[in-house]
Amino acid sequence: MTVQTILQHSFRIAQKDLTELFRNRLGLVLLIVMPLFMMIMVGFIYPSNGTITGLQVGVVNEDQGYNGNTNASLSFLMGLQGINNQTHMLVMTNVSSLADLKDQVQRGAIEGGIMIPANFSQSLMSGQQGTIIIVSDESNPQISATIKGALTGVFNVMSQQLAIHNVRPLNATNSLAVVQPYSIQSQGVVNGNPSYFDFIAPGIMAMTVMMSVMTGLPVAISQEKEVGTMDGMMVAPVNRLSILLGKTIAQTGRGLIQGVIILALAIGIFGVAIQGSILLVFALLLLGVFSFVGLGIVVTSFTKDQETAQMLMMTLMFPMMFLGGVFFPIQQMPWYMQDISKFLPLTYASSALRKVMVLGAGIPQISTELIVLIVFGVVMIAIALPVFKRMMIR
Amino acid sequence: MANESIIQVDHLTKMFKKFTAVDDISFDVKKGEIFGLLGPNGAGKSTTLRMLSTLSRPTKGTATIGGFDTVKNDTEVRKLIGIVSEKMIIYNRLTAKENLSFFGSLFNIPKDTLNKRIDDLLxxxxxTKFKDAQVGTFSTGMRQRMNVVRALLNMPQVLFLDEPTLGLDPQSSVEIREFVRKLNQEQGTTVIITTHMMLDADLLCDRIAIIDHGKIIALDTSTNLKKIISGGDTMIIKLEIANLTPTMVATVKALSCADAVTQENSTTLHVIVHGEEAFDSIIDSIRKTNGKITSMANLQPSLEDVFLHITGHEVRDSADQKIKQEHGPGKRFGAAPSRVR
Known part of the structure; x- marks a missing residue:
């Protein structure tokens, strides 16, 4: 049997599989809906700090003023209001006392509060620090930290302005340099301000393609075995390799379709920008498929029916999803988890895709990932082929 | 060349772990013959067929088809064979034409030839008028016809049929049987058919191998197999007794000349007996229990009787409920519904 006939047969099998796929309307819809849900869910659930608005905050002003005049706290609150008008981060309501403020936090009416103590003006005017108390909701650490961070930021700006005003009489050329001698500027590798979407989009693409191949292949093969149609191919003078290759081509096609859908959604709806070469992105997706195919075949060969194959795939995929650096940065995991993630091909696929899409990296910058993916793919296929052949002959 | 054998099976054995599904069987199938493998479920018929059609590898022994070894020359064997199994090899989401053109392309048939052949087969x-409809919308009978012509795309010299009438209504079963016979007569296609249905085997097959527990226990033409019974001193007697009681049945069963007794309905007994005194003994014993014999007949043996006689158990002993229902009262066994139970 020549290479040509083997390829011809595998293309016919792939064509047949894809025709079946496109005839399955519901399956086709799910093929598009699944990545869309994934993007929407993970994209919108994980907020970046800049996007938080409308936090309910109570304000208690107990300032008794200095010499019967409460200027200091009022101008502080006006300053706060001025900044908030630009960011819309807080929605402020006046609350009568600290006890009332705590009560409202407990009831969940507000998410935190600010309290200005009675001696605020007095302290400022007598050359001391004016203290402001931030009340936060400890039952929700994330919101609590956000409010603390947001208010601290606002207060820093206001303290700075006050300080600049105070040191002006010293006749310094630059009063900011006196108040805050160090200036920090942060600069990324590329222009723009990547959002969480930019972080997850490459990972989700890699993951979807992986899932497509790893679940699609065992199901496609064991389903045909169960229904009996596999016998029809097996009694024809067709090389076993053609069956495997044909199925792989079809599943790769399916995975790539999903990958393209995600890419289009990411760019069109979520405003993700691709810094690197789009061709390299596709090449990486294909390489990702190649590295997962062997694993998919091994699983197919070791399971007798569809149900078991799917369960085994799920068991393998969950750790990959969470340890592969798709949703969470690997660096934030404990060391032993980081070590496990080093053995997962998804880690390298998503890392390489991210480097290309977000950082505009080229082939030299992702050479490690490329080598790992190729080696993993070759080793898995070398294991898979003999195992698969044995299973088919049984 | 009528006696030239196209299939040679030599000490073929298949073991699954410790279980021996096919136990050292040998037989030849002649060119142009319809050959039946008859036996209960689990007897090893399908496993034999899978080994012959290269789908399964023998543990021991060899088989050749058209001179090619089924293991060493599997590709050559595959070019010669077609297989129709109980599980329909057909894709529901493809149209009739797409199905045939997909399977045809696997045999490297030139496109024009293939298209012509597909039209002819449909x-x-x-x-023909359903050729562009998806097969999933077809009735079971239509799908089985598709399944059969699918196996004929490469014009096989040997056609394997694995329980082809299982799950079909009587009319579709007749259609399939007629089709197979026509194919055999007009094209000279050699047909190997496995079945647990005596009717299929009796009506279709030139020769029948009876398989039980992985071994061939008898191999001959249907007529010769029946002579095992009618040739000896064994007889099959059908008795109509107006006032048949359980006591009478028990009495007959207890007779030393009675090999097997089955009650067909409330007034009919079916008895396999041996010995010259058999008639007398039975009539005596029924009279003693005040039975009124309204009719008595010496029946021609059926394959079922042959199987019962050789193995000592009924074909359906090991068959499951599903098959019992499908096999049910019908045709030849129409008069014997209670034996099913």
Missing amino acids: ELVQL
Whole structure:
């Protein structure tokens, strides 16, 4: 049997599989809906700090003023209001006392509060620090930290302005340099301000393609075995390799379709920008498929029916999803988890895709990932082929 | 060349772990013959067929088809064979034509030839006007016809049929049987058919191998197999007794000349007996229990009787409920519904 006939047969099998796929309307819809849900869910659930608005905050002003005049706290609150008008981060309501403020936090009416103590003006005017108390909701650490961070930021700006005003009489050329001698500027590798979407989009693409191949292949093969149609191919003078290759081509096609859908959604709806070469992105997706195919075949060969194959795939995929650096940065995991993630091909696929899409990296910058993916793919296929052949002959 | 054998099976054995599904069987199938493998479920018929059609590898022994070894020359063997199994090899989401053109392309048939052949085959089973409809919308009978012509795309010299009438209504079963016979007569296709249905085997097959527990226990033409019974001193007697009681049945069963007794309905007994005194003994014993014999007949043996006689158990002993229902009261066994139970 020549290479040509083997390829011809595998293309016919792939064509047949894809025709079946496109005839399955519901399956086709799910093929598009699944990545869309994934993007929407993970994209919108994980907020970046800049996007938080409308936090309910109570304000208690107990300032008794200095010499019967409460200027200091009022101008502080006006300053706060001025900044908030630009960011819309807080929605402020006046609350009568600290006890009332705590009560409202407990009831969940507000998410935190600010309290200005009675001696605020007095302290400022007598050359001391004016203290402001931030009340936060400890039952929700994330919101609590956000409010603390947001208010601290606002207060820093206001303290700075006050300080600049105070040191002006010293006749310094630059009063900011006196108040805050160090200036920090942060600069990324590329222009723009990547959002969480930019972080997850490459990972989700890699993951979807992986899932497509790893679940699609065992199901496609064991389903045909169960229904009996596999016998029809097996009694024809067709090389076993053609069956495997044909199925792989079809599943790769399916995975790539999903990958393209995600890419289009990411760019069109979520405003993700691709810094690197789009061709390299596709090449990486294909390489990702190649590295997962062997694993998919091994699983197919070791399971007798569809149900078991799917369960085994799920068991393998969950750790990959969470340890592969798709949703969470690997660096934030404990060391032993980081070590496990080093053995997962998804880690390298998503890392390489991210480097290309977000950082505009080229082939030299992702050479490690490329080598790992190729080696993993070759080793898995070398294991898979003999195992698969044995299973088919049984 | 009528006696030239196209299939040679030599000490073929298949073991699954410790279980021996096919136990050292040997037989030849002649060119142009319809050969039946008859036996209960689990007897090893399908496993034998899978080994012959290269789908399964023998543990021991060899088989050749058209001179090619089924293991060493599997590709050559595959070019010669077609297989129709109980599980329909057909894709529901493809149209009739797409199905045939997909399977045909796997045999490297030139496109024009293939298209012509597909049209002819669809015409042959009267599915031409449904050729662009998805097979999933077909009735079971239509799908089985598709399944059969699918196996004929490469014009096989040997056609394997694995329980082809299982799950079909009587009319579709007749259609399939007629089709197979026609194919055999007009094209000279050699047919190997496995079945647990005596009717299929009796009506279709030139020769029948009876398989039980992985071994061939008898191999001959249907007529010769029946002579095992009618040739000896064994007889099958059908008795109509107006006032048949359980006591009478028990009495007959207890007779030393009675090999097997089955009650067909409330007034009929079916008895396999041996010995010259058999008639007398039975009539005596029924009279003693005040039975009124309204009629008595010496029946021609059926294959079922042959199987019962050789193995000592009924074909359906090991068959499951599903098959019992499908096999049910019908045709030849129409008069014997209670034996099913």
